[in-house]
Amino acid sequence: MEHLNEEFAANIAANIAQVRQRMAAACARSGRQASSVELLVVTKFNPAVAVLAAHAAGVRAFGENRVQEAEAKFATLEGLIPGSAVHLLGHLQSNKAKKAAALFDCVQSIDSVDILVELARRAADSGTVLDVLFELHTGEESKSGFQDTDALFHAMEKAATFPSLHPRGLMTMAPYTDDMTVVRSSFKACRKAFSQAGTLFPSADFNLLSMGMTNDFEVAIEEGSTMVRIGTAIFGSRLQQ
Numbered sequence: 001m002e003h004l005n006e007e008f009a010a011n012i013a014a015n016i017a018q019v020r021q022r023m024a025a026a027c028a029r030s031g032r033q034a035s036s037v038e039l040l041v042v043t044k045f046n047p048a049v050a051v052l053a054a055h056a057a058g059v060r061a062f063g064e065n066r067v068q069e070a071e072a073k074f075a076t077l078e079g080l081i082p083g084s085a086v087h088l089l090g091h092l093q094s095n096k097a098k099k100a101a102a103l104f105d106c107v108q109s110i111d112s113v114d115i116l117v118e119l120a121r122r123a124a125d126s127g128t129v130l131d132v133l134f135e136l137h138t139g140e141e142s143k144s145g146f147q148d149t150d151a152l153f154h155a156m157e158k159a160a161t162f163p164s165l166h167p168r169g170l171m172t173m174a175p176y177t178d179d180m181t182v183v184r185s186s187f188k189a190c191r192k193a194f195s196q197a198g199t200l201f202p203s204a205d206f207n208l209l210s211m212g213m214t215n216d217f218e219v220a221i222e223e224g225s226t227m228v229r230i231g232t233a234i235f236g237s238r239l240q241q
Helices: 006-029 048-057 067-075 094-103 115-124 147-160 180-200 217-222
Strands: 038-042 062-063 083-089 106-108 130-135 165-171 208-210 227-230
Touching: 006 038, 006 217, 038 147, 048 067, 067 094, 067 115, 083 094, 083 147, 094 115, 106 115, 106 165, 115 130, 115 147, 115 165, 130 147, 147 165, 147 180, 180 208, 180 217, 180 227, 208 227, 217 227
Parallel strands: 038 062, 038 227, 062 083, 083 106, 106 130, 130 165, 165 208
Antiparallel strands: none
């Protein structure tokens, strides 16, 4: 792995500080504590040194979209990012479930009962308990996610039967648009489902509402997000050391 360049690390740290300031301002507007929202840094398409730089700046949650990329990247980081959790954000195929169960601390993209069952089986085989979030489709062009709350709650009921899975909350992606009215509506729908799910399946650990990316995270925070997934605002389309 390449050596972490000081100028590169300082640049990443400055970008993270700016994002945190914007997060805190959004929390203040909403009457929330800044500590109520966690920053997850999306490191997909960026090298291992980008993860090191973000970790040095205090980040402890990282997100990747593909199992294969994450496997190669984080193998080189073993022991170098203590206290960190790695989340899978992208769609998970059944044939990658075994690797995902071993590699990730949390899978945010549970979008079907089939993948839920396979992931539970693989996590049990490896002797792990895996955090999972259920992805709710709220209007984004992608077809990923449960299409309605009936399907979502059915999957959550199924998840409760697997001791190898630890349901932690919901995730959604708002439509990619400059129309913040549409975006806000998406987040409101997910927040409503999150509240309903918490009532139906009460658990103190069901507390992650993963909403908001670079283009809309402030609106997501205003609508109740407890975790924002930021990549571009920190690394650009892809930062090079």
